[in-house]
Amino acid sequence: MSNHQQLVGLTKLLSSHVNQGLLHQALDVFRDMVSSPSLSPDPFVFALGLKGIALLNLPRAGTVVHARCHKAGLLANPFVSSSLIHMYGKCVSTRAARQVFDETPNRNVVVWNTMISLYCVHNQISSGIRLFSLMDVPPIVSTFNSIITALSGSQSMASRAIDFCRLMQLSGIRPNFITVISLLPACIGAAALGVVREIHGFSVRNHMYPHSHISSGLVEAYGRCGCLSSSYKVFGEIPEKDVVTWSTMVSACALNGEAAMALNVFHQMELMKIRPDGVAFLGVLKACSHAGFPDDALYYFSRMCGHYRIEAGSDHYACLVDVLGRAGRLSEAYDVIKGMPMKATASAWGALLAACRTYGNVELAEIAGEVLFEIEPDNAGNYVQLASIYSSAGRFEEAERVRKAKEARSVKSLPGESCLVGSSLESYECSLSQASSTSEALGEIAGSAAAAAASSYSSSVSQSKVDSLAF
Numbered sequence: 412m413s414n415h416q417q418l419v420g421l422t423k424l425l426s427s428h429v430n431q432g433l434l435h436q437a438l439d440v441f442r443d444m445v446s447s448p449s450l451s452p453d454p455f456v457f458a459l460g461l462k463g464i465a466l467l468n469l470p471r472a473g474t475v476v477h478a479r480c481h482k483a484g485l486l487a488n489p490f491v492s493s494s495l496i497h498m499y500g501k502c503v504s505t506r507a508a509r510q511v512f513d514e515t516p517n518r519n520v521v522v523w524n525t526m527i528s529l530y531c532v533h534n535q536i537s538s539g540i541r542l543f544s545l546m547d548v549p550p551i552v553s554t555f556n557s558i559i560t561a562l563s564g565s566q567s568m569a570s571r572a573i574d575f576c577r578l579m580q581l582s583g584i585r586p587n588f589i590t591v592i593s594l595l596p597a598c599i600g601a602a603a604l605g606v607v608r609e610i611h612g613f614s615v616r617n618h619m620y621p622h623s624h625i626s627s628g629l630v631e632a633y634g635r636c637g638c639l640s641s642s643y644k645v646f647g648e649i650p651e652k653d654v655v656t657w658s659t660m661v662s663a664c665a666l667n668g669e670a671a672m673a674l675n676v677f678h679q680m681e682l683m684k685i686r687p688d689g690v691a692f693l694g695v696l697k698a699c700s701h702a703g704f705p706d707d708a709l710y711y712f713s714r715m716c717g718h719y720r721i722e723a724g725s726d727h728y729a730c731l732v733d734v735l736g737r738a739g740r741l742s743e744a745y746d747v748i749k750g751m752p753m754k755a756t757a758s759a760w761g762a763l764l765a766a767c768r769t770y771g772n773v774e775l776a777e778i779a780g781e782v783l784f785e786i787e788p789d790n791a792g793n794y795v796q797l798a799s800i801y802s803s804a805g806r807f808e809e810a811e812r813v814r815k816a817k818e819a820r821s822v823k824s825l826p827g828e829s830c831l832v833g834s835s836l837e838s839y840e841c842s843l844s845q846a847s848s849t850s851e852a853l854g855e856i857a858g859s860a861a862a863a864a865a866s867s868y869s870s871s872v873s874q875s876k877v878d879s880l881a882f
Contacts, residue, residue, distance in 0.1 A: 414449050421450070425459050429466075437463045438472075445479060454488040461494035470502035477511075487516045493525040500529035505538070520548050527554060531561035536568065552587050555579040560593040569600025588619055595628040604636040611645070621649050627656045634663025639672075654680075654688050662694035670702030689721050696730035705738040725751070729758035736766025741775055757786045764793065768800050776800045780813075791817060791824040 421444050428437035441460035444452050457480055464473045477495055485491045492515040500508035512518070512526045523546050530539030539558060543550070555575055562572035576586060576594055586594075591610055598607045611629055614620040620629075626649045633642035646652070646660045657680040664673035677695050680687060692715040699708035712731055715721045728751050735744035744763050748755045760779045767776035780797035787793060794817040801810035 418444070418450050418452070422453075422456055422459075425456065429459050429463050432466075434463045434467050438467070445476075454485050454490045457485060458490040458494040461491075461498045465494075465498040465501045468502050470499075473498045473502055486514070489517065489519045489522050492518075493522045496522065496525045497529065500526075500533070505529055505533050505535060518548070520551055520554065523548060524551070524554050524557065528557040531557045534561070536561045536565070550582065550584070552579070552584050552590065555584065556587075556589045556593055559590060559597070563593055563595075563597035563600070566600040569597040570603070572597035573601060573603060573606055586613065588622070588625075591619060592624055592628060595625075595632045598632050599635040602636055604633075604638055607632045607636055607638075608641075621645075623649070623651070623653060623656065627659050630656065630659045630663060634659070634666055637667065639663060639667045639669060643672075652683075652685070654685055654691070657683075657685055658688055658691035658694065661691050662697070665694040665698035665701065668701050670698040670704065673698035674707075687715075687719060687721075689715075689724060689727070692719075692721065693726055693730065696727060696734065700730055700734040700737060703734075703738060705734050705740060708734040725753055725756045725759070729756060729762055732759045733762035733766075736762050737769075739766070739770050741766055741770060741772050745775055745778075755782075757783060757790075760786065761793070764796055768796055768803075771800070771803060773800055773804050773806070784816075788820065789822055791822045794822060795824070 421440055425437055425440045425444070428434070428440060438460070441456070441463065444450055444456055445460070457476065461473065461476055464476065473495075480486055480491050480495065486495075492511065495511050496508045496515075499511055508526060508529055512522065515522055523542070527539045527542050530536070530542065536558070539561065543554065543558060546554075555578070559572045559575050559579075562568045562575060572594060576590065579586065579590070591614055594610060595607070597603070598610065607629065610632075611620070614622075614625050614629075619625055626645060629645045630642050630649075633639070633645060642660070642663045646656065649656055657676065661673050661676050661680070664670075664676055673694060677687065677691060680691065692711060695711045696708050699705070699711065708731055712723065712727065715727070716723055728747060732744045732747050735741075735747065741763070744766060748759050748763065751759070760783050764776060764779040764783060767773070767779060776797055780793060783790065783793040794813055798810040798813040798817075801807070801813065
């Protein structure tokens, strides 16, 4: 066998090991290839080796390979440089990755995408957007998708994700399947029902619908935006519904206060022999809470743990406490908290405190309040609620003591906020003097980056075309 044939065979074996997740075997093959005096590995081999090193989180091995690449003069190769950037970003830090990026002589769009994606994955969205605005090569759909996904994951930045999708279209780039999947959470965060409808139409026209991921995403998006009829219509059009689809529909009904509908969907799910998961039962418990069905909630909770042997999470317990508290069964709600196998969360104690305020139970309110002061020391609402409970019971001295404790701990009430949803999402706060938050600062960066990129890549697009742009 010639050296070339041996190199080709080992490269195929290395690629197979990496793709199948046999990483230690892959590194053994890679080590043999680079140490053999008769073989001359090409950039693709080094890229595969670096991928395996990154997945195994071996920074020291990565620096050794970096030195070998430098010695072999491979750093100008985009395959090698992008693999090095990814390795340093995953195993060391984004700062180390950025240093490699800055030292890369020939940066194509893949190299740019790797660095931008690293910033987005590490939640350094502003850095990713700044780098996007500095691109000296035209971005591609995956460039935008990385930023859209990161922005969609932040509720305060959701509307910016939609802006970036518009910018992508402005640049003449067509959204793909990943774009659609990534943008739906942003529509939920921004309550952008109109954009959900645009995405729905776009997915139908481009034969993406009814893919299970998009269909389930639309069911959730319509439901979370308050359009339950459209959510149920999409749900009915899905030919093969899996547990995620059923659970999403149950949750959508519960969120919109349609308890009977949620329970009916859940019953249909069981009739179709679809095994419910924890998300489905959480939706059922929320539906029981909204409708005031404490006995039903106890039944479904018992059925979840007993019949289906699903381990109840803190959210399930918090819902159970909430439904019992709303029904005035405070002692039972408190027993649920005491019987939790894990430490009770602020949600569970908060539900109990709220119920104590409704029914004037000062004794349990004191217990819940003291625990909440430890769990959430900066949540002013807990102090306000306990003080209100004391005041309603005529115990004004205790109420004043709670207020003074709040002031002594420098706990400040957050300003009220409301949203106006129209052609754009605007947020208004009652505290005009409050400093700009981090998310607002990032929003300004995103806006300026979008404007810069639009100017760079779409200067020939007329304003009339921009205004009429849609999915």
